[in-house]
Amino acid sequence: MGIKYVTGNLITSATLDSVSTEDASGFYDKENLYDKMQSLPWRSTEKSGVYAIIDLGSDIAVTFCGLFNHNLSTGATVSKLKGYLQATGKPADGSEAGDYDEDFTITSGHKNCYLTLSETMRYWAILLTEAGNANNLEVGQFVLSTHATFTKNFVYPYREMLRYLKGETITPSGQRWLNKKGKFKRFVLDFLGVRDAHLISEIEAFFEAIDGELPFVFVPDDAAAYSWYVDCLSDLDAERAWYNYNNLEIELAEQGRGQTLL
Amino acid sequence: MTVPNKIYNLTLSSTYNLLGHYYTAGVSTEMQPEFSVDDLSLEAGLDQMVRAEITYNAAYWRRNISPALDHSHLNWGILPDLGHAYAMPEVAAGADSSGIMYLRSYVAGVGTWLNSRQDSLVANGLYMEMVNYDPAAPNENGEYVYYSAFMTSLKIFFLNPIVNSIDRLWAPTAGGVAVVLTGLGFDNTDSELETGGPAKPGGWTDKVDTIEFVGLQGQGTTSITEGAGDFTVDSNTQITIPANKFPALSVGSYHINLKKINVALDVNTDITGYAGDWACDSDGKIFASTRITFFISDTYVDRPFRTRKAPILLTDWHLKDRSDGSEVMKYYSMDAIRCPDRFYKGNLSNISSIPRGYDNKTGLFKVSDLTLDLANNELEFSKLLAGTTILKNQLVKIYQAYPDEPFGWRSHIISMIIDDYFFEDEIFKVKMKDITQKYFRVSVPREVCTEDEYANIHPDSIGAFIPEVLGLCSLTTGEFRGQIEALCIDTTTFKYVAANGALYSIDQVYSDDIVAVDTANYTISHEGDGRTYITFTGDQGDKKVTYNGKGYVYAGLNSDNGYVQNLAYILLYFLLIILKIPPTLIDFASFVSTATVFDNMGEAEAGKLILQGEHKPMDVTQDLMAGAKCYPRKDGRLALGKKDMSNFSTNNGETAPVIFRQLDVVGKYNRKYNLRDAISMINVEYDWVETWDLFKSNISEETDFHIDPFDPTQMEDTRDSRTPRKKGRRRTRDWPR
Numbered sequence: 001m002g003i004k005y006v007t008g009n010l011i012t013s014a015t016l017d018s019v020s021t022e023d024a025s026g027f028y029d030k031e032n033l034y035d036k037m038q039s040l041p042w043r044s045t046e047k048s049g050v051y052a053i054i055d056l057g058s059d060i061a062v063t064f065c066g067l068f069n070h071n072l073s074t075g076a077t078v079s080k081l082k083g084y085l086q087a088t089g090k091p092a093d094g095s096e097a098g099d100y101d102e103d104f105t106i107t108s109g110h111k112n113c114y115l116t117l118s119e120t121m122r123y124w125a126i127l128l129t130e131a132g133n134a135n136n137l138e139v140g141q142f143v144l145s146t147h148a149t150f151t152k153n154f155v156y157p158y159r160e161m162l163r164y165l166k167g168e169t170i171t172p173s174g175q176r177w178l179n180k181k182g183k184f185k186r187f188v189l190d191f192l193g194v195r196d197a198h199l200i201s202e203i204e205a206f207f208e209a210i211d212g213e214l215p216f217v218f219v220p221d222d223a224a225a226y227s228w229y230v231d232c233l234s235d236l237d238a239e240r241a242w243y244n245y246n247n248l249e250i251e252l253a254e255q256g257r258g259q260t261l262l
Numbered sequence: 263m264t265v266p267n268k269i270y271n272l273t274l275s276s277t278y279n280l281l282g283h284y285y286t287a288g289v290s291t292e293m294q295p296e297f298s299v300d301d302l303s304l305e306a307g308l309d310q311m312v313r314a315e316i317t318y319n320a321a322y323w324r325r326n327i328s329p330a331l332d333h334s335h336l337n338w339g340i341l342p343d344l345g346h347a348y349a350m351p352e353v354a355a356g357a358d359s360s361g362i363m364y365l366r367s368y369v370a371g372v373g374t375w376l377n378s379r380q381d382s383l384v385a386n387g388l389y390m391e392m393v394n395y396d397p398a399a400p401n402e403n404g405e406y407v408y409y410s411a412f413m414t415s416l417k418i419f420f421l422n423p424i425v426n427s428i429d430r431l432w433a434p435t436a437g438g439v440a441v442v443l444t445g446l447g448f449d450n451t452d453s454e455l456e457t458g459g460p461a462k463p464g465g466w467t468d469k470v471d472t473i474e475f476v477g478l479q480g481q482g483t484t485s486i487t488e489g490a491g492d493f494t495v496d497s498n499t500q501i502t503i504p505a506n507k508f509p510a511l512s513v514g515s516y517h518i519n520l521k522k523i524n525v526a527l528d529v530n531t532d533i534t535g536y537a538g539d540w541a542c543d544s545d546g547k548i549f550a551s552t553r554i555t556f557f558i559s560d561t562y563v564d565r566p567f568r569t570r571k572a573p574i575l576l577t578d579w580h581l582k583d584r585s586d587g588s589e590v591m592k593y594y595s596m597d598a599i600r601c602p603d604r605f606y607k608g609n610l611s612n613i614s615s616i617p618r619g620y621d622n623k624t625g626l627f628k629v630s631d632l633t634l635d636l637a638n639n640e641l642e643f644s645k646l647l648a649g650t651t652i653l654k655n656q657l658v659k660i661y662q663a664y665p666d667e668p669f670g671w672r673s674h675i676i677s678m679i680i681d682d683y684f685f686e687d688e689i690f691k692v693k694m695k696d697i698t699q700k701y702f703r704v705s706v707p708r709e710v711c712t713e714d715e716y717a718n719i720h721p722d723s724i725g726a727f728i729p730e731v732l733g734l735c736s737l738t739t740g741e742f743r744g745q746i747e748a749l750c751i752d753t754t755t756f757k758y759v760a761a762n763g764a765l766y767s768i769d770q771v772y773s774d775d776i777v778a779v780d781t782a783n784y785t786i787s788h789e790g791d792g793r794t795y796i797t798f799t800g801d802q803g804d805k806k807v808t809y810n811g812k813g814y815v816y817a818g819l820n821s822d823n824g825y826v827q828n829l830a831y832i833l834l835y836f837l838l839i840i841l842k843i844p845p846t847l848i849d850f851a852s853f854v855s856t857a858t859v860f861d862n863m864g865e866a867e868a869g870k871l872i873l874q875g876e877h878k879p880m881d882v883t884q885d886l887m888a889g890a891k892c893y894p895r896k897d898g899r900l901a902l903g904k905k906d907m908s909n910f911s912t913n914n915g916e917t918a919p920v921i922f923r924q925l926d927v928v929g930k931y932n933r934k935y936n937l938r939d940a941i942s943m944i945n946v947e948y949d950w951v952e953t954w955d956l957f958k959s960n961i962s963e964e965t966d967f968h969i970d971p972f973d974p975t976q977m978e979d980t981r982d983s984r985t986p987r988k989k990g991r992r993r994t995r996d997w998p999r
Contacts, residue, residue, distance in 0.1 A: 027605040039598030040605055047480055134513045136480030167572055181572050182597060256608060258598025259574065261669035262479060262515040262557070 003150040003158070003189070004116075004219035006064050007209040009034055010056055010144045017053040017123075020093065021045040028138065036215050038069040038140035038229045039258030047130055050137045051094040054124040054144060059086050062121065064147040066114035066217055067104065068229040069140025069257050070128075074108040077129045081115055084123035094125030107225050111140075111257070114219065114227045116147065140257070141229055143217055148209065150202055158220055159188040163253075185228055185254040187220060192247050194238075203248070207236045215255050229255050264546035265312065265419040265454050266447040269818055310421045310533050312374075312455055313367035316388065317817055319360045319824065320411035322353040331409060335395045338363060338413075341386035350390070350411065360414075360824065366459025367419075374462065388413065412764070412788070415817030419455070423447045423470050423520040424548055425537035431671070432557040432564065437508040443501040446542050447535075448520075450498055468533065469495050472521040473503070475556065478602040479514040511558045515602065515668035518556055543851065550846075555670025562667070573662045574599060575613060576606055576672060577634070580657040585650045592646075594636060601669040609636040611689065616660075616676055632678055632694040634658075643683075643690040653680045653692075655700050659898070677847075677898025697898040701843045702879045706730070708840060709762050711749055720750035722804075728762040728793065730840055732813035732832045733825075733870025736769065744772040744808025746872055748796050756798040758807050760786075763839070765794040766812035766825035774805040813870065814839075821867045829869035830857035830902055833886040836871060837900060841879055852901035856890050859906045 011034040019030040021044045028043030033052065044050045065081050072079055083100030084091055091098070099121060104113040124144060128137050165181040194203065210216050210232055218230045234251040316338070322331050336350035353359040365383070368374050390411060425445040433439045449469040456462060473493060475484045486492030486509060493503040501520075522533040538554035576599065579592035595606035612635035638644060647653070657679055663672035678694035685691070707727040713719055726749050735745040748758035748771075760768060768786050771779040784798045796809065812825050816839075819831035826835055834853045837843045860866060871886065883892060890904035 025603040027603070028600075037598070039600075039608065041600070045480065134479060134481070256598055258600055258608065259665050260600045261574070261663055261665075261667065261672075262602070 002222055004064070004147045004217075004222050005150075005206065005209070006066070006143055006145045006147045006217035006219075007211075007214060008145045010060065010062065011054055011142055015054055015056050017055040017090070019044070019052045020050050023136070033139060033142040036141070037255070038215075039256050041069060041071075041138035041140040042142075043138040044128075044136050047133050047135075047137055049093070050128040052126050052139075052142060053091060053094060055090055056122050056124070059120045059122045061146060062117065062119055062124070062144055064114065064116055064143065064145050064217070065124070065126075066112065066143045066227055067126065067139050067141070068112045068143065068217075068227075070111055070113070071133065071135055071138050072106050072113075072128065072130055073133060074106050077131070078127050079104045079106055079113070079129075080127050081117075082125045082127065083117075083119050083121040084125070086122040088123070090123045091125050094127045098125070105225050110226060112227050112229065113225070114217070116222070145217075147217075147219070148202075148205065149222075150206070158190070160220065161186040161188075182256065182259075184256060185230075186233075187218065187228075187230070187252040189250045189252070190247075191249070194248065203238055207238070210236075218252055228252075231255055264446070265450050266422060266424045266540070266542055266548050267417055267419045267546050268548050270416040270418070310535075311383075311418050312421045313419050313457070313459070314365035314383070315417040315419075315458065316363045316365070317360065317414045317417070318351070318363055318411060319414055319815070320351065320353045320409070321359065322407075322409045331407060332395065336390070336392050336409070336411075338388070338390045340365070340382045341389045347391075353409070353411075362458070364458025367455050367457075368459055368462035370460060388416065410788075414815060414820075420548065421447065421450070421468050421522065421525065421533045422535040422540065422548075423522065423533070424535065424540050424542045425518070425520065425554065426541045428518075428537065428554060428556070431554070432559060432562055433508060433511070434560050435510060435513060435558055437510045438505055439508050440505040441503040441508055443503075443518075443520075443537065444499060445537075446499055446546055448498050448501055449495045466525070468522050468525050470501060470520045471523050473501070474519040474521065475509070475511060475516040476519055477512065477514055477516055478555075481512040481514045481516070484509050484511055513558055513560070515670060516556045516558065517553055517670075549850075553670065555668040557668045557671070573664055575610065575675075576661040576663055577610060578659040578661070580659070581646075582652040582656055583650050584652050590651050599663075607642070609639060609642060611635045611637050613660075631681070632676075634692045634694065636690045636692065638685065638688050638690045643685075653683055656680050657697070657898070658692075658694060674897045677894075696894050697847060698894055698900065701837075701841050702883075704841070704879065705876050706836075706840055706879055706882060707762065707873045707876075708842070711751055711759065716751035718752045718754045720753050723749040723751055727874055727876065728759055730763065730814075730836075730871070730873040731761045731765060731811065732835060732872075733827050734812055734823075734867070735870055735872055736810040738770060738810065742775045742808075743778075744770065744775070744810055746809055746811065747874065748807045748809055750802070750807070751795075753801075756801055758796045758798075758802075760794040760796050760809060760811070761814075762793055763814045764788045764792060766815050766823075768794070768796065768809050768811040770810045771796060772808045773802055775808065823867060827867040827869055828857045828860050829865065829886060829888050830854075830860055830890065830904075832869045832871050833883065833892070833902065836879075836882060836886065840873070843900065847899050849895055849899040849901035852903055856902045856904045859890075859904045860888075862906065 013031065013034075016030060016033060019033075019042065022028060022030050023043040023045060028041060030042045030052065032040045032042045042052070062083070067079075080101065080103045082091070082094055082098030084096070085099045088099055100117065100119045102115055102117065104115060106113055126139075126142065128139075130137060162183065163186050164183045167181050168176065170176050191203065215229055215231050217227055219227045230252040231254075232250065233253050234249065236250070238248045318338075331353070333350055333352055337347040338350055339347035348363065351359070351361055351363065390413070392409070423445065424447050425443050427444050429442040429444070430439065433441070447468075450466070452461065452465050455466050455468070469488070471488045473486050475486075477483065486503065486507065488495060492507045492509075493501055495501050518537040520535050520537065525531050525533050536553050538551055540548045541551035542548040575596055577594050579594065581590040581592060582588070583590050591604075593604050593606040594610045595608060596610045597606075598608040599606035612633075614631075614633045616630070616632060636643060657677060659677045660675045661672040662675050663669060677697055679697050679700045680692055681695040681699065682693040683691060707730045709728040711719055711723045711726050711728060713724055716723075728749065729746050731746055737743055737745045746760070748760045751757055751759050765788075771781075771784055773779050779798070783800065784796050787795045787797065789795060796807065812823070813827075814835065815825045816831075816835055819826045819828070819835060821827035826832055830853050834848070834850070838845065838848060857866075860868075869886070869888075871882070873882070887902075890902050892900060892902050895901045
């Protein structure tokens with residue numbers, strides 16, 4: 001059991017090779033897959049045979065693949081990740097047999113999914129098919145990278161909160177009207193009794209990786225299927241004390257998912 | 263019943279003398295006047311025209327010669343294809359004439375208008391010409407023949423089906439609900455398509471035969487057909503889809519496309535029209551509208567108040583790229599909002615309240631200034647300002663929508679313009695004002711005489727405003743005659759500019775205030791710059807030249823006299839043509855209905871406007887309102903409204919309308935609307951008790967705060983000091999009414 005996080009993304013304008021289709025409006029292009037904004041998705045014009053092909057340029061180690069703010073339902077027929085060695089060659093549309101082939105697990109009501117793996121390959125493909133979906137398929141963020149882990153000294157269970165923002169109107173007679181404005185997940189990680197070794201290695205590496213503000217992938221419990229695309233709300237503030245026993249707190253909040261008007 | 267149509271006014275530079283007083287035998291006036299495609303301003307996509315009508319005004323005078331005008335030398339038609347030339351209509355000598363010239367829907371041996379002439383009209387335009395006119399013996403002993411003509415409007419008829427409304431906008435996934443579409447052009451009658459021309463052999467097959475539901479979220483397209491009995495075309499204005507025929511559809515939003523498949527034109531052509539793209543009024547005049555969205559849902563509850571649902575504010579920013587003038591669209595909301603064809607970034611962090619009120623003094627509605635706070639994340643606005651995008655004075659439309667409902671159902675709250683902006687830390691603050699502020703900041707008239715434009719201009723005319731003239735302007739008695747002063751713009755040819763537009767007529771010309779000039783000593787011309795000129799046969803020196811006349815002509819706004827006279831239309835002309843407010847920002851229907859009110863009051867020909875000195879547009883607007891109120895609608899369009907006295911019923915058999923039966927006064931009255939019958943004094947009764955006409959006493963309340971009531975009577979000018987002309991000073995006489 002441990003906390004995983006992913007800060008980088010191997011998917012860039014240079015490595016995103018092709019997608020099956022993209023919405024004609026000009027707002028939901030494939031570039032949205034790696035724009036660090038999960039509320040603005042890549043939107044295909046189909047519900048079946050939807051793919052995105054990645055070419056990393058050479059065989060590169062990948063340990064994490066995640067799809068964030070997608071609109072797939074539980075039981076989507078195909079939502080899988082395929083990997084291809086450089087020697088195998090670049091797939092045209094992902095229908096080719098891969099050197100790596102694994103299905104995502106789509107959890108009901110949870111619009112994120114991820115896979116952990118340990119492969120070194122050049123070409124990658126995500127494949128999506130859900131003919132019964134009411135809308136054309138879309139994905140907010142596609143993260144392909146390596147992940148890091150906090151191994152020790154954080155307090156478990158961490159604090160996880162679901163926040164519903166509300167607007168309130170109260171009439172002179174006291175009639176109260178509440179409107180749901182939005183919701184998001186919030187996490188508070190408490191680290192107690194952190195020793196120097198961990199402070200210098202894991203926590204400092206984490207601070208450096210997220211650079212204070214970048215949105216990143218947070219997997220609070222690698223035994224569960226949940227992952228989140230989060231911002232770090234708190235200042236990153238760690239201190240080494242003489243008695244070698246340090247405490248710190250990190251507050252994370254899920255990046256906004258936005259809303260859809262049909 | 264009519265066919266969907268659209269009118270294009272052609273008056274701005276459209277009056278030409280095809281045959282002048284003095285000419286030589288065999289003279290030709292080539293292609294004048296002609297309207298280029300730019301003049302016509304035909305919108306792209308209007309590609310389903312079926313025929314057209316061109317209204318014209320023509321006048322023909324002759325003196326001392328007997329031969330009638332030989333019309334066979336006068337043509338009009340489509341540029342440049344002379345194969346589509348038509349003879350000018352016959353005009354009797356000595357009289358003005360007006361009428362309609364037809365571009366027919368079908369011509370034997372040529373085919374339908376859609377196939378044979380539409381492309382040429384859209385690509386080239388219209389013309390009039392006079393070719394090789396060779397009369398018997400003109401131009402001797404004071405003889406002359408004179409023919410002027412101008413097109414006033416082009417009215418194009420379309421085959422497009424127009425949907426104005428649908429009786430319900432949502433249905434469950436199982437279908438099974440009846441839906442009625444109301445509009446125009448669902449099945450035009452042949453005779454209306456063929457007006458002005460011969461019948462088309464075999465008739466027209468332009469009935470709507472297919473309705474498509476086009477899914478916006480990938481649901482695909484579902485079609486129903488009239489042939490299969492899925493719907494009935496009840497009339498040219500109504501289609502009914504019965505409950506048992508409405509198809510089952512997937513959840514999501516849809517656009518509705520009406521099709522006339524293989525309309526039998528020269529080629530088999532599909533005529534299509536999305537519901538809502540165009541709407542039309544009761545006369546069939548079409549105007550751009552908003553595409554209708556139909557919603558399929560099993561959870562939607564149709565109720566007037568969507569309690570517990572927070573509305574979403576959407577802002578559409580219509581900015582401009584200064585490099586090429588193109589429109590730059592930006593979309594911001596308080597959350598990231600995914601819509602079918604656009605995405606709203608969630609930068610909007612705060613918006614001030616949107617109160618509305620009206621100004622006591624002018625009666626104009628006013629909208630309080632608005633401030634928007636936007637997060638400058640990723641330097642969004644820093645980049646915008648560093649680029650070539652212009653924000654100042656640009657339009658922002660604010661909408662409200664509800665979650666989980668169609669984007670197409672959003673409602674327009676208000677449109678405003680950006681007045682100022684600045685950064686406050688990481689917040690980009692934008693201050694906005696109501697849309698009229700953009701156009702009312704200028705001075706009118708807009709045009710002045712310059713040396714650059716007129717090389718031989720009289721020094722006194724340099725920098726003088728070129729008059730704008732509307733309505734009947736006549737002052738024929740007294741010491742100072744002629745209501746408008748013409749400005750000398752060429753001292754070598756003795757030419758004066760009379761008005762910035764094409765006047766209907768100039769009736770009298772005076773030199774030095776009182777001396778009527780013989781009509782033989784000047785000619786009146788309407789030239790390509792759109793202005794009206796007076797050219798004298800002799801030098802007028804430093805004498806002031808004044809004239810009386812009838813103002814501008816604008817098709818659709820003219821009174822029965824043939825030029826603009828109704829106060830509502832004069833105000834509309836002022837806003838549209840002189841202030842150059844875009845048509846999209848004017849609620850034309852409100853001006854039409856207010857004009858009708860003026861008509862009913864017997865004041866259809868009472869209005870006039872002369873702009874010669876410098877004025878503020880708001881002052882002119884205020885004077886022109888004459889008891890009406892002019893205000894920006896929530897969508898930003900300027901509207902005009904007026905109480906219609908006929909709507910006040912009489913009471914208890916009294917003959918006059920009873921407006922105030924009983925007033926319980928708690929303070930001094932404060933006039934809110936610019937009612938025509940303005941009051942500055944009123945008898946008020948107070949201490950009302952619960953018997954309808956019992957009061958303890960009454961007093962007279964009086965205030966100086968009022969607006970002069972509109973008076974249609976032409977008053978002689980008593981305000982003009984009429985000082986002699988001095989270099990560097992201009993006399994101005996303005997009666998905005």
